[in-house]
Amino acid sequence: MNLDDFSDLIERPDGGVRRDAEERRERFIVPPGALGRLDELGEWLSAAQQAVPVRAIEQARVVLFAGDHGVAQLDVSGRAAGTAHELVRATLDGATPLAVLARRFSVPVRIVDAGLDCEPGLLPEAVVRTRVRRGSGRIDVEDAMTVEEAEQAVRLGMAIADEEADSGTDLVVLGDLSVGGTTAAATLIAALCGTDASVVTGRGGAGIDDLAWMRKCAAVRDALRRARPVLGDQLELLAKVGGADLAAMTGFLLQCAVRRLPVILDGVVSAACALVGQRAAFRAPDWWLAGQLSGEPAQAKALDRMALNPLLDHGVVVGEGSGALLALPFVQAAAALAAELPERTPAADEDDAKDDEETSGGETADEVASPAGE
CATH class of the missing domain: 3.40.50.10210 (Nicotinate-nucleotide-dimethylbenzimidazole phosphoribosyltransferase (CobT), large domain)
Known part of the structure; x- marks a missing residue:
């Protein structure tokens, strides 16, 4: 037996699946990074299981x-x-x-x-x-x-x-x-x-x-x-x-x-x-x-x-x-959160975008109005 033979048998967890899990995480209602290491673990488990969303750890x-x-x-x-x-x-x-x-x-x-x-x-x-x-x-x-x-x-x-x-x-x-x-x-x-x-x-x-x-x-x-x-x-x-x-x-x-x-x-x-x-x-x-x-x-x-x-x-x-x-x-x-947290709805994304536009537009109007007021 040569333990070095294991090097040819072992592959890394699926990187493509992990990227899919990361993209899904970005759509959660909880902001990215808010769950700290739990996010990282959920994505790692997805890659290990080759599954998005990740399956619960039950056995x-x-x-x-x-x-x-x-x-x-x-x-x-x-x-x-x-x-x-x-x-x-x-x-x-x-x-x-x-x-x-x-x-x-x-x-x-x-x-x-x-x-x-x-x-x-x-x-x-x-x-x-x-x-x-x-x-x-x-x-x-x-x-x-x-x-x-x-x-x-x-x-x-x-x-x-x-x-x-x-x-x-x-x-x-x-x-x-x-x-x-x-x-x-x-x-x-x-x-x-x-x-x-x-x-x-x-x-x-x-x-x-x-x-x-x-x-x-x-x-x-x-x-x-x-x-x-x-x-x-x-x-x-x-x-x-x-x-x-x-x-x-x-x-x-x-x-x-x-x-x-x-x-x-x-x-x-x-x-x-x-x-x-x-x-x-x-x-x-x-x-x-x-x-x-x-x-x-x-x-x-x-x-x-x-x-x-x-x-x-x-x-x-x-x-x-x-x-x-x-x-x-x-x-x-980590597995439960990655699997069960809801994603943002398209309507919510549209509202966020609209709010951003209104905020940006309001700042521009103020900047324009300010010199006239002076």
């Missing part, structure tokens, strides 16, 4: 890729190594912020086990049947997985994207359930952006103290040394310092772009996978939205590299897809 779904990372053994996370399955269980039980929001917004949640480090019996078969391997290697001293496993994980993500597109999903909210995932994500972003470990290392969604941050920074530094020699091959890069869940997310993002399925990215992990995807196919980011700014320095650097402007900045750092899901109503609102 959104949250997709979460789950995995454990061996680097968490270095105490670089606020959670103990090998406990990502607890996050999965809590989400399934409706006891996480993401689960509460999904329930409130009536959005179904799908969890994909790409590399959890737990006994399969702890979770439902629907979750664990996709597992590529049990946990990922400690990337500061060993590969996260083999290249063959990385390819298997990418193909898993591609298959999930196809299933979602075929089932009628019209927008995906993408997130992760991982322990140690932000360390791998920071390494990927540092490698692809050519920057140092200290610039990209944050404190993760669970929060860590200064000593843990120093350990995390050292782990990213050591992993980065291992990553730089394989920068020319995205699949090998994912195998070296990524993880099964990150490789699966990368394959998912790329195949969603192939299938013209828009995706809202969540935090630093999804941003890292998107950056790998951009390296493989430069048009792919045109199909993605940045849901929120998470506060992770690596995420901000990745989004800047992809020219993705976050929809929200509310200080939500919990991860697990929560920030991206909070952006969903904003995107749905």
Whole structure:
């Protein structure tokens, strides 16, 4: 497998349709620019759907890729190594912020086990049947997985994207359930952006103290040394310092772009996978939205590299897809406004033109009358 092959398969959203959507927007009773970013989103959705007016977002779904990372053994996370399955269980039980929001917004949640480090019996078969391997290697001293496993994980993500597109999903909210995932994500972003470990290392969604941050920074530094020699091959890069869940997310993002399925990215992990995807196919980011700014320095650097402007900045750092899901109503609102706002009637346009003429004529009469009065 060569991820560069995706470059020939991915097209940009339809520019002609977007121009049609822009022209239609100019005829709305609400003046152009009055709705701010909502206008831009509505036009982007029209281009993605190849439809004017845009169709409402009615079948959104949250997709979460789950995995454990061996680097968490270095105490670089606020959670103990090998406990990502607890996050999965809590989400399934409706006891996480993401689960509460999904329930409130009536959005179904799908969890994909790409590399959890737990006994399969702890979770439902629907979750664990996709597992590529049990946990990922400690990337500061060993590969996260083999290249063959990385390819298997990418193909898993591609298959999930196809299933979602075929089932009628019209927008995906993408997130992760991982322990140690932000360390791998920071390494990927540092490698692809050519920057140092200290610039990209944050404190993760669970929060860590200064000593843990120093350990995390050292782990990213050591992993980065291992990553730089394989920068020319995205699949090998994912195998070296990524993880099964990150490789699966990368394959998912790329195949969603192939299938013209828009995706809202969540935090630093999804941003890292998107950056790998951009390296493989430069048009792919045109199909993605940045849901929120998470506060992770690596995420901000990745989004800047992809020219993705976050929809929200509310200080939500919990991860697990929560920030991206909070952006969903904003995107749905953009679609609803673009589809349902009425256009000005021809009579209204004529009245506006008549008013302009009268105003212009009145000014001219005054200008003419003024010298005579003098």
